[in-house]
Amino acid sequence: xxxxxxxxxxxxxxxxxxxxxxxxxxxxxxxxxxxxxxxxxxxxxxxxxxxxxxxxxxxxxxxxxxxxxxxxxxxxxxxxxxxxxxxxxxxxxxxxxxxxxxxxxxxxxxxxxxxxxxxxxxxxxxxxxxxxxxxxxxxxxxxxxxxxxxxxxxxxxxxxxxxxxxxxxxxxxxxxxxxxxxxxxxxxxxxxxxxxxxxxxxxxxxxxxxxxxxxxxxxxxxxxxxxxxxxxxxxxxxxxxxxxxxxxxxxxxxxxxxxxxxxxxxxxxxxxxxxxxxxxxxxxxxxxxxxxxxxxxxxxxxxxxxxxxxxxxxxxxxxxxxxxxxxxxxxxxxxxxxxxxxxxxxxxxxxxxxxxxxxxxxxxxxxxxxxxxxxxxxxxxxxxxxxxxxxxxxxxxxxxxxxxxxxxxxxxxxxxxxxxxxxxxxxxxxxxxxxxxxxxxxxxxxxxxxxxxxxxxxxxxxxxxxxxxxxxxxxxxxxxxxxxxxxxxxxxxxxxxxxxxxxxxxxx
Numbered sequence: 001x002x003x004x005x006x007x008x009x010x011x012x013x014x015x016x017x018x019x020x021x022x023x024x025x026x027x028x029x030x031x032x033x034x035x036x037x038x039x040x041x042x043x044x045x046x047x048x049x050x051x052x053x054x055x056x057x058x059x060x061x062x063x064x065x066x067x068x069x070x071x072x073x074x075x076x077x078x079x080x081x082x083x084x085x086x087x088x089x090x091x092x093x094x095x096x097x098x099x100x101x102x103x104x105x106x107x108x109x110x111x112x113x114x115x116x117x118x119x120x121x122x123x124x125x126x127x128x129x130x131x132x133x134x135x136x137x138x139x140x141x142x143x144x145x146x147x148x149x150x151x152x153x154x155x156x157x158x159x160x161x162x163x164x165x166x167x168x169x170x171x172x173x174x175x176x177x178x179x180x181x182x183x184x185x186x187x188x189x190x191x192x193x194x195x196x197x198x199x200x201x202x203x204x205x206x207x208x209x210x211x212x213x214x215x216x217x218x219x220x221x222x223x224x225x226x227x228x229x230x231x232x233x234x235x236x237x238x239x240x241x242x243x244x245x246x247x248x249x250x251x252x253x254x255x256x257x258x259x260x261x262x263x264x265x266x267x268x269x270x271x272x273x274x275x276x277x278x279x280x281x282x283x284x285x286x287x288x289x290x291x292x293x294x295x296x297x298x299x300x301x302x303x304x305x306x307x308x309x310x311x312x313x314x315x316x317x318x319x320x321x322x323x324x325x326x327x328x329x330x331x332x333x334x335x336x337x338x339x340x341x342x343x344x345x346x347x348x349x350x351x352x353x354x355x356x357x358x359x360x361x362x363x364x365x366x367x368x369x370x371x372x373x374x375x376x377x378x379x380x381x382x383x384x385x386x387x388x389x390x391x392x393x394x395x396x397x398x399x400x401x402x403x404x405x406x407x408x409x410x411x412x413x414x415x416x417x418x419x420x421x422x423x424x425x426x427x428x429x430x431x432x433x434x435x436x437x438x439x440x441x442x443x444x445x446x447x448x449x450x451x452x453x454x455x456x457x458x459x460x461x462x463x464x465x466x467x468x469x470x471x472x473x474x475x476x477x478x479x480x481x482x483x484x485x486x487x488x489x490x491x492x493x494x495x496x497x498x499x500x501x502x503x504x505x506x507x508x
Contacts, residue, residue, distance in 0.1 A: 024202060048073060056105035064389055065113060067103035068094070071143050076103030077225065084223045087490050088372055091116075091399040101388055102237060106226040112395040113388060114376075116403045120384055122442035124376055124396055126395065126450030132376035132396060134452065146463050147345050149186040150470035156384070157475050157504045160485045162381060172480045174499035176314035179203065179467075180306060184208055186307030189305060191274040192255045210247035211302060216491040246487075252298040256291050263345050274301060307371035307493040309460045313467060314500050316364040317331060318486055319417050321479045321502070326419060327472070330357055334469050341473055345466050351458075355436035359422035361464050365446040366410075367417060370493045372401040374448070410445060477502040 007352060048057055049072040055061070070076040083090035091114070092104050100117045115121060163171040179199040184205065188194040198205035213320050221227040259279045267276075278297045282288050287333030290298070320327040332358045337349065351358075363449045375397035382390040390396070407414045410421070426435035441449030447457040456459075480501040487496035 003021060006283055019354045024277075031065050032437045033325050038353040056107060057109060058112040059105045062113075062194070062389075064387070065101060065103040068107055069242075071332065073178065074107065075263050077106050080104070080106055080223055080270075083337065085390060086487070087219070087223060088399070088488055089492075091402050092405075095399070095402040095406075100408075101386060103292055108222065110393060110398050111391075112388060114397045114399070115384070116399050116406065117386075118403070118409060118440060118443040120386065120388075121398050121445055122440075122449065123385055125445075125448065127380060127450060129451050131379050131382055133379055135378055139141040140322045145190050146186060147470065149182050149189075149199075151468045152185065153467070154470065154474055156199060156326050157471075158506075161506060163505050171502050172501040172503050175317060175477065178498055178502040179310040180208055180212075182467065183310040183463065184302075184306045187302070189307055191301060191459075193258060193273060193275060194251065194255050204416070207251050208248060209472060210244040211306070212238065212491070212495075213244045214248065214417060215303065215307070215493065216489070217244075219491045220351070229447065242474075249295065252295040252348075253291065256294045291331065303492055304454070304456050305459070308496070311370050311493055311495045312361065312460075313367065313370040313464055314496050315486070316361060316464075316468070317502075318476060318479070318496070318500055320360075321477055323417060325475075326417075327434065330360060331472050333357060333433060334472055336432060336470065337430060338348050338473065343470065343473075347462065347467060350462060351467050353430050354469070355423055355431050356419065356433040356466055357465055358436050358461065359419040359433075361461065361468065362444070363417060363419045366404050366444055367415075368488065368494060369400040369404065369446045370492045371446070372488065372490065373397060373399050374445070398445070401488075403443075403445070450499045471506075474507055474508055476505050478505065497499060 007144040052059070054069045054075075056070065057073045058076075059075065067081060068076060071078060080087070080090055085296050094104070094114065095116055100115065101120070102114050103112060104114070105111050115124070118221040148418065160171060160173050165171055178199070181196075181201075184196050184198050184207065188196045195209060196205065198208060224230070231241055255275060257277070258276060275298070277293055278289055280288075320330070331355060337353050375395055377394055378390045378394045378396060380392050384390060387472075403409055405415045413421075422437055422439070423434050429435050441447065441453065447454040480503070483501055484498070486496040486500065487497075
């Protein structure tokens with residue numbers, strides 16, 4: 001074995017690897033099976049490092065797209081792991097260094113082509129949709145459903161407003177947590193037939209706490225290829241993961257069992273909801289979805305219906321506290337459309353006559369997209385409009401968070417919170433702020449675009465606007481004086497790290 005190692009050590013270049021093999025063959029006839037296995041493993045490792053000197057093992061060379069040089073066999077794993085607590089910073093740094101299109105390789109994903117460009121996103125989400133894969137029911141809610149949840153949220157605000165600490169200091173609470181409770185209650189009741197009643201409980205909700213833990217855990221797994229090992233080695237971590245999964249499964253299977261056991265009369269007496277579409281679905285041949293498949297559907301619903309809207313609202317209320325002039329305009333529009341505190345929040349009025357409130361919400365989604373990073377996989381070879389070559393199996397990613405701050409896409413004020421970018425003058429509007437101006441779905445991609453556009457876009461927008469209108473009619477917030485500047489905590493979605501602590505007052 002030492003002869004073999006010596007040959008490699010004194011080789012003038014990696015090309016002499018073949019000569020080392022000759023020495024190995026002569027050496028092999030005199031050694032034990034263990035020595036031979038060890039030597040063969042060594043040669044396989046060196047051979048793999050020669051074949052994949054700067055990228056993940058099994059990935060292709062990509063010469064036509066810029067990117068940082070990776071390590072042999074593991075690619076850019078260690079580079080990305082340095083950003084483990086905030087993966088968004090990795091994408092921002094790479095975007096700044098390489099531009100809108102760049103590449104990297106990591107375990108679990110292989111070769112990734114990042115495309116932070118509206119034109120390229122449109123191509124993979126719409127133009128050539130059939131080549132890329134992921135591994136509008138507005139009648140499912142009534143006009144008063146969101147209002148009821150907003151009122152319940154308001155009851156908590158009244159309670160917090162009159163509360164002080166034992167030492168007489170003002171009481172600050174986590175607004176983000178309260179908003180998550182509200183969206184959980186609303187979505188659970190309206191879309192899957194569960195009454196969580198989380199707003200009536202102080203502190204974290206059982207389902208919400210387990211859900212938050214697992215969404216964060218899943219994101220950490222994506223940045224750590226050794227997560228199976230770490231979760232098996234640390235009993236406390238293993239117990240927490242197992243307990244959280246059991247909690248989520250219990251709620252999911254409860255909703256599914258309730259629906260399976262429902263009589264035709266019971267089903268006839270209620271409005272059809274989102275879960276119904278999947279419980280009633282039949283494949284060719286008549287078979288339906290299994291309980292396990294429906295469990296996965298349920299959990300995906302919860303990400304879309306609970307987390308994305310509540311987190312967007314938390315980011316929005318933070319910016320209103322930092323920009324009182326924007327909040328004043330929102331109150332002005334609300335008082336014009338709903339004078340004297342009216343809460344007649346019909347779908348038509350909220351969706352069509354509140355352009356400024358909608359603009360503020362969409363500007364929040366632009367700067368702080370709840371799903372900050374998204375992507376698809378290529379089913380076959382392709383060439384993107386900019387000439388980037390794609391092969392089957394490539395992961396095609398895009399970061400809406402980075403795109404929102406790109407001055408080429410959103411202009412010189414891209415990084416600023418500016419709702420006016422969503423408005424245009426219209427002297428026929430009841431609102432003093434004109435008319436809402438939609439953006440191209442591949443430029444503003446928070447709801448996706450093309451055939452996979454988010455089915456819950458109207459649902460989320462209506463829920464967020466009704467909540468905002470009710471809250472601004474009745475309350476105002478004060479940020480905790482020593483509150484740090486919020487930063488995104490990257491999980492499957494992007495909540496405010498550490499929460500949003502505020503003091504609430506009745507509107508003056």
